[in-house]
Amino acid sequence: MAVSAVIANPLQLTGLSLPPQVVMLCRLLALALLLTNHQAQIQTPFLPFLDIIDQLPPELTQRALQVLLVVGSLGTLFTKKTRFFAAMAGISILCAVLCSRGYYGNNKTFVGLMLVLASLSKETGPPRLLQWQFALVYFGAGLNKLLDPDWQTGQFFDHWATDRLQNPAYIWLAAQLPPLVAGKLFCWYTIVAELALAALAVMPRFHPAFIWGSGLFQSGLLLFTGDPFNLFFYGMQSSLFAFARWPEGQILVIWDGSCGFCRRTKELLQKLDFDPVFEWRPLQSNVGDRYGLTKAELKQALHAAGPGWLLAGYSAVRRMILHMPLFAMVLVAAVAFSPCPLARRLVVGGTLLFLLPVSNPIGNLIYGWIARHRHELLAGETCELPEQS
Secondary structure (H helix, E strand, O other): OOOOOOEEOOOOOOOOOOOOHHHHHHHHHHHEEEOOHHHHHHOOOOOOOOHHHHOHHHHHHHHHHHHHHHHHHHHHHEEEHHHHHHHHHHHHHHHHHEEEOOOOOHHHHHEEEEEHHHHHHOOOOHHHHHHHHHHHHHHHHHHHOOHHHHHHHHHHHHHHHHHHOOOOOHHHHHHOOOOOHHHHHHHHHHHHHHHHHHHOOOOOHHHHHHHHHHHHHHHHHHHHHHHOOOOOOHHHHHHHHHHHHHHHHHEEEEOOOOOOHHHHHHHHHHHHHHOOOEEEEEHHHHHHHHHHHOHHOOOOOOOOOOOEEEEHHHHHHHEEEOOOOHHHHHHHHHHHHHHOHHHHHHHHHHHHHHHHHHHHHHHHHHHHHHOOOOOOOOOOOOOOOOOOO
């Protein structure tokens, strides 16, 4: 009983001392830290920022910080003490930054701060500290570039993309334009985008636009470079959950209770829905009447409904997948385990295609074929029709 009161399923986000979206943020960061073996980057203290750290035993300090980071990450993922262990992981990263100039990095400082600020979030309400920290990062980055002559003239991006990254697409584009024009375009696009995102981050009514804008911006950076920049990509993308509006009630899913394939799919998704987020109702229960949907429409496609929205078919399935923690965790793992820049680009590019409307034609085509043949996909399968209500 004592163990069950502490151990948690990493896919269950509710019932803890933090809002679900904050728990999700912490667990994604913890997962990224573990899968990238990040504790190995914590070096023996060298050129510390504070003189007092020189008095600490180097090897012991290094091992202690590594252990604290691993224990904090594991505790964040697998216990109900998310607040405590997220603070432990974040503090260990920030202490490692103070202990070693060799370890220091903006991306590490940001992740450490987000974990600590997450642990300070209230049990209910939007996590304002996280949101303001995110806005500060974008504002600082944009302002720094705005005041830098190399960014103003485009020289920074031109040198970075040509000499360091050797990006063939940029090199081709730069050759078609006058000198530094391509670099200047990319530099000023970055400056404007970062300052605009900083403004959107502090205005709650624009948070949906901020999530899309920041997500696309960071994904575009990885697609261009093929590099997650240590923890930067994981930190920026995972922290978008601080701006997400978690469903206040369950999402209603209307499915065909006479279809064996549909029942098997429902049972699988229910096993992965630990909170649970979805309320499953068969179309035979006449639940579609409240949305003005006919039986014929409901038989053509699965429908999902939440506050202010109703989706069908491929769009409904996509929205449901986005509300499942497993989806984001698999993406973190896929990027972390990608063996090369091309593999990371394929993972991120494929995810963008799935999330954006550009995938609707092929998604609808595949869904439509499955829907038309769903009664044939499980030969000999019988169904239990749920009771009507």
